Amino acid sequence: MENKQTPLGYISFSVFAWIVGLLIFFPIFWMVLTSFKSELEAVSIPPSFISFDWTLENYAEVQERSNYFKFAMNSVILAVGSTLVGLVFAVTCAWAMAFNPTKRTKNALLWMLSTKMMPPVGVLVPIYLLFRDWGLLDTRFGLIMVLFLMNLPIMVWMLYTYFKEIPTDILEAARMDGATLPKEIIFVLLPMAVPGIASTMLLNVILAWNEAFWTLNLTTSDAAPLTAFIASYSSPEGLFWAKLSAASTLAVAPILVIGWFSQKQLVRGLTFGAVK
Amino acid sequence: MSTRASTLTGRIMSAPSIIVLFLWMAVPLGMTIYFSFLRYNLLSPGMEEWIGTLNYEFFLTDPAFFASLTNTLLLVGSVLVITVVGGILLGLMLDQPIFGRGILRLLVIAPFFIMPTVNALVWKNLLMDPVSGMFAWLASLLGLPAIDWFTNIPLTSIIIMVSWQWLPFAVLILLTALQSLDRDQKEAAQMDGAGPVSIFFYITLPHLSRAITVVVLIETIFLLTVFAEIFVTTGGGPGLATTNIAFLVYTQALLQYDVGGASAGGIVAVILANIVAIFLIRLIGKNLDN
């Protein structure tokens, strides 16, 4: 709309946009900054932006109290594990729905999505009892299963919308050439769907990483991810804001970096259908 | 196109997902339905007894139920409006030539990657605290009294936090959709003398409709069960001001340990969710089909 921008217009619009962007980012910036303050400075008014005693004390304290890497490793395993398991199920399901739809396909898809709208706490007790009986409490396997099932509907739905955009003639041509079904999926469909699959996986990793109900309630220590790590720093007795900021920074840093690096891929699959 | 054989393969291929999801739903759901007819307090094991629909009666006649239903709808609706409108505006903004646009984009989408718990803790303690928070300090600079966020406008505060989290998601999707907009079409319209406003309403917005559908659908799914933000900040209060359905079920399940009541609440929530889903699909589902 402003193709013929004057240099002045460019500069003033840039300044405006940066102000908006920095405002949106401010809470994260402030969290990171607070993590380098002492506890008393963290609550002092007026707040100090640069002129405070920068300290790594909070990070040292956090690392002394809890083994960050163990929690982070669990987060990685759970997020990646549930994504990979989910992918196997979702690809086959979405393939079938996109290329061999039946009358009930749409209903099945809808039903899948609606399963996500139930408050998880409503089924906590049944799940806890089942997990206890099956010996799955505080196991990574059990949690991977839960997270995978939690996110499966979204994965199927995303892949379905993506697959639907792939012209069927290509698949049919492959079939004519004598490709078997597994070959058709692996060698023809998947390569074409890489962007969609990548973005589905990324979104799933983010959702699994940030899931804070099941990961907190079904784990104790062996399988506990970063959400449990945060829960040991929120609201203790005494001043805690700086330490909490340090713990929070540690907990969100990996996924933030991954998200930043992969934002283009993340969006491609989500919008494939949308941008047509 | 669906011959008999391909329908069969289709069934076979989609079966695993549907079966596991069905089990995942059916087993706990079955247990939940069963529990919802029992007087079953987790703290009194062995005293379960069949009480018919009493749990449902209590849940549905609970004054908190109606309040939480309203709050849920308000929360979902407001956040949807804020993120879609804000997402379009920010998307349009980021679609312009800006100095350092790539980095700016990263800053704008960052909140989406933050854990809801962390989001709530940061907003509550570092920003919205009425005595030592950032906003209180800003207000005092302007000579204004500090806003007492979680006392005076609790639901609004929650809406702000949740919107902050989901706005980047909307921006991401809408921006990509905007970037795929055909420049020629826009230019042609400009030649014909169309102003920016009419270009927006007649060309840009229709082009975005499908992206908006995606945003609305995915966000609704997550917004219906917003919990961490409420748990960390207001605990559903003051009064019932920020209790949504998910939080109400939580108070039944993990404060009263009333498994029967929580199960009934969960079932009610599922039914409501399905109503919303059907409504949603009716409303925007056509957009998904082209």
Place this chain on the structure above:
Amino acid sequence: MKRVMGAALGALLAGGIAHANAETKLTIATVNNGDMIRMQKLTGDFTAKNPDISLEWVTLEENTLRQRVTTDIATKGGQYDVMTIGTYEVPIWAEKGWLAPLDGLGADYDVDDIMPAIRSAVSKDDALYAAPFYGESSMMMYRTDLFEKAGIKIDGRLTWDQTLEIAQKLHDPDNGVYGICLRGKAGWGENMALITTMGNAYGARWFDEEWKPTFDGPEWKTALDMYTNILGNYGPPGATSNGFNENLSLFNSGKCGMWIDATVAASFVTNPKDSKVADKVGFTESPCAVTCNGANWLWAWNLGIPMGSQKVEAAQKFIAWATSKEYLELVASKEGWANVPPGTRMSLYKNPEYTSAAPFAAKTLAAIESADPVNSTLKPKPYIGVQFAAIPEFQGIGTIVGQQFSAALAGQSSVAEALSAAQSSTDRTMRKAGYY
């Protein structure tokens, strides 16, 4: 060759098994409060004395911890070997047979040294079902400098009316000083702990002898009127989201004239590292009204072992270590006497080193000793507990009532509306639970 390999393998396996046998891993669930964090940091001392036991800490924020351990013990999930539980849970769980009796704490544990009020709160039929780690009551902390400036002298135990007058005098929001800071955040262990002690002082009780809630009586009305008046008009902004922590940081930054809260706060507010007013704090009992009975609460965090645990012996060793007199000395040697977990052992309060390091010791002791969970109301009551009723339904009831009272504090509803809402919701829950 093969044989050597086999032997080596066998030795390796045997070694592995021996190792597995030697090491008992205890999973300990605890709250993320300062005293527990200190305990976690002292793990090395315990494992040095007990090389065959290793400790795995699960430190969680209070609400999350409570829901985790309750779900786990009620479903017999078996995730924890030692649980940190409050005086609210112990009598309920002991009654249900969920806790293993602590009968192996060792000869030199000196059970009789535990404060009688706390000991009775964690015992059933004279058997200990959890060992107190630290205990607290409530008391008033006030700013001596502000009191002096305003010419206020405390003479004997204050009443709530006098407290209101003082709050009015001290309240100076333009200079960043609020008359009084009290808990306003909704929750049975948050605002309801304080409001219940106020109710007790005004002669109210949660339930009458028939388990009927009594929020429709005049006692609660006066108590809640006082609460909303004093905190709403002479308290800090945002009082409805203030719990212990928020008030602590307010008080430490010099913004409260008075603060009534847990006695453990005393060691925080007098610590110059965290507090700007460390040398200007005075301590006195929490206010009375028509009675002093139940005007201050009683709470302890305790360590207990779930029934059915395979590691009872090791767990008892750990509990004996963490709640022993020697542990207090250990903390004192590392962090100073002011930082030892207070409120559980009489001997601590007879120790001159402690009483000189902790100027608040005498008041803390007096407050804990005066709190009686059985006899805490003016009229008879059917439940145990000063600031709570030890029945399973109370957590839910207390939280909902807490919500309604915080709505009254926020001005969203009137005191009368809040009370009638509290009455009807409590009545519903009690009816549903089958009390009448």
